[in-house]
Amino acid sequence: MSEDTENAATTIDAASGALPTYLRIAEALTIDIGGGRLAPGEKLPPEREMARDKGVAVATLRKALKLLVERGLIERRQGSGNYVLGGATNIGTYALFRLELRGVGGGLPTARLLDIRKAKKPDDLPNIGRSFDVGIRMRRLRFLADIPVAVEEIWLDLRWHDDNGLNARTVSESLYRTYADRLGLHIREAEDVISAAPLPDWTPPELGLAPGSFAGFVERRAYDQHGMPCEASWTWFNPELAQYYSRVP
Known part of the structure; x- marks a missing residue:
């Protein structure tokens, strides 16, 4: 050229x-939702377990999950956990x-x-x-x-x-x-x-x-x-x- x-x-x-660590986690989860590896209605693992698996503090993981909630990709149910919504918007x-x-x-x-x-x-x-x-x-x-x-x-x-x-x-x-x-x-x-x-x-x-x-x-x-x-x-x-x-x- x-x-x-x-x-x-x-x-x-x-x-x-x-990217900051929480954004990397959010992007990875967004891709998993967009690719169908996390299906609509699926419950995510407990936050402490997810944080341990990803080698981050729970606060960092929660910051990533908050971004997914804002994107309309997951729903946080009080006392129950985090569930995939899987909407096509904001997947990217x-x-x-x-x-x-x-x-x-x-x-x-x-x-x-x-x-x-x-x-x-x-x-x-x-x-x-x-x-x-x-x-x-x-x-x-x-x-x-x-x-x-x-x-x-x-x-x-x-x-x-x-x-x-x-x-x-x-x-x-x-x-x-x-x-x-x-x-x-x-x-x-x-x-x-x-x-x-x-x-x-x-x-x-x-x-x-x-x-x-x-x-x-x-x-x-x-x-x-x-x-x-x-x-x-x-x-x-x-x-x-x-x-x-x-x-x-």
Whole structure:
């Protein structure tokens, strides 16, 4: 891909962008509900048991569960426990269309931002807005349950960019949450095309596959809250470790 007119390149520290522990727990439970592994009406384990299994304080777990209540995904019944509601709202795109561990399912998705910069849009980039020839390009290494499984390149149309809202310090491993919190951008729809393609030359060694090796390939175009295309991404994943999962509510 063309590297012409690139500027504002930033190398990212490996620890940047990590979500707080309670948010990680909330995201993992949201994905389990969206993926059907936690069924509507199912009772969650006792809070102290869940906290022990996840290695966190009960207060941290309760903070995560409170977020799920606010999302309308669980119901807390006084004296009885926590029950899954399983509503389709507030589950999020990645809960319904995502990568998961092969043969196991699930796996908490996290990511390390490798690079973020303004760059000339490549010729093969789908339409994400034609007002600007330059977009915001991000490259990430993605993990499931702390296992490196994929690399991705994301392009965001410049009309949504704000240097103060989107930079190396503010982009979290939950990218769509960053969009919503920092830019007021809400991804409402996404289209995915699945195939195979060679890994890009910038693939880091942690993935365990050499650049040029064939891998699973997901091409995504996403739409904002106004129904306009705003983002496109290319994700290359190790098919021995991960598989693509989709679920229609």
